[in-house]
Amino acid sequence: MDHEQLKALDQAHTLQTYGRFDVDIDHGQGATLWDLSGRKYIDFTSGIGVCSVGYGNPRWAQAIYDQAMKLGHISNLFYSQPYAELADALCVRSGMAAAFFGNSGAEANEGIIKLARKYSFDKYGQGRSTIITLNNSFHGRTITTLTATGQEVFHQYFFPFMEGFRYADANDLESVKAQDQGDVCAVLLELVQGEGGVLPMEQAFVTALAALCAEKDWLLLVDEVQTGIGRTGSLFAFQQYGITPDAASFAKGIAGGLPMGGFLVNEKCRDVLGPGTHASTFGGNPICSAAALTVLDILDEPTLEAVKEKGAYLRARIDAMDKKSIGKSRGMGLMIGVAVQDGYTNKALAASLMDAGLLVLTAGPALRLLPPLTITKEEMDAGLAIMEKTLV
Known part of the structure; x- marks a missing residue:
């Protein structure tokens, strides 16, 4: 199959819900990908932060194979070891x-x-169920998590949306307090707003x-769907x-790279959800759990410290580029946003970089970089060289 045949097959039989770039991906190794024609790309996306230990990781693949041959799935009505x-x-x-x-993240x-x-x-009984979220946030694509998302662009088409959410400004405690009408039960926030443009919260806030x-x-709920599992240089932001x-x-x-999500609770909330109050058929699937255990094993503390160092290296190199199209970088670890200057758009810049062999993402008005956490210096330098050569 070639690129045009794949596009035709896609358009014939899948819902066209994605604004895809005109690129296909066939296979990968580390932080490098190849398309069906054999063209190479440096990957600064990792499947939107999913392929944390890179492509073709032998330890990860072996763990999946071993568990698949042992037990692929079992109901949560039974105990199993991996989860x-x-x-x-x-x-x-x-x-x-x-x-x-x-x-998934939305389910989490x-x-x-x-x-x-x-x-x-x-x-406290009924009447205390409102959750405060932040403007410019993103929390998922289900009806409830769309409602929780503090961006009006997502609040369309699918009416009626859920009740029970109010929106405050990031880094503004008085704005949060102003949403309190005696009916609040929690605040939900991203410590780095990902889809909103890679915007870290201020420590004081x-x-x-x-x-x-x-x-x-009020329960303090932190959405670590994108920031978690080492992305910012610690296991959780x-x-x-x-x-x-x-x-x-x-x-x-x-x-x-396998579909998995979930949430952690502190001691205060350990017993809130008892038998029958929450469930997920595929939750804790043995294969996904075995893969996740291997991911955690790979992402040990020295590796997480290296994530901080890699992020600092990329940001320093990007900030030193003398380019009219981009401004300064921001972010934490290997979750990096790059400002796009007036007169340019992130989508056009991303497309030009992809044409030159570097895969990047967009977020809000910015470019977004989420490379595999195991990316090598050679791969980072190759991607930076493409940025230096391509961006004006």
Whole structure:
């Protein structure tokens, strides 16, 4: 099959819900990809932050094979070893108390929304169910997580949206307080707004927000779907902010390319969701759990420290580029946003970079870089060389 045949097959038999670039991907190794014609690309996307340990990782692939030959799936009505070991590993390394596993980031965020509302219902009864989220946030594509998303562009077509959400400005504690009408049960935020443009929260705001939530007995919910599993240079971004949330969602990089999500809770919330209150058929799937255990094993503390160093290296090189089309970088670890200057668009810049052999993403008005966490210096330098040569 060649590129045009693949495009024709796609357009004949799949819903056209994605604004795809005119690029196909056939296989990869490390942070390098090849298309059907054999053309090479340096990958600064990792499947939108999913392929955390790169492509063709032999340890990851072997773990999947071994578990598939042993037990591919079993109902959550029974115990199985991989998910229990994964929950233990996540809790030990995060300082949280317990885990729930599902399939995706949206499902993970749905879970912590349910957790917050049940916590409040159990303790205070009805009428205290509103969740405050932040303007410019993104929390998923289901009806509930779309409603939680603080961007009007997503609040269209699918009416009616859910009740029970209000929006505050990021880094503005008074704006958060202004949303309190005596009916709030939680605040949900990304510590780095990903889809909104790779915008880290200010430390002072996060510290004050955590204190406010503790004072009012609002659950502090942290959406770590994109920031979690080493992306920012610690297993979870909240660890760098010096807070312990009541619950934190995760997905994307957890299983290195297999569909998996979930959330962690602290001791206060350990018993909120009892038997029958929440479930997921594929949650804790043995193959995904085995893959995730291997991802965590690969992403040990020295590797996470290297993520910080790689991010600093990329940002320093980008900031030193004398280009009219881009401004300064921002972000944490290997979650990097690059400002796009007036007169240029991120989509046009991304397309030109892809034509030159570098895959990048967009987010809000910015370029977004989410390379595999195991990317080598040689691959980073190759990608930077393409940026230097291509961008004006």
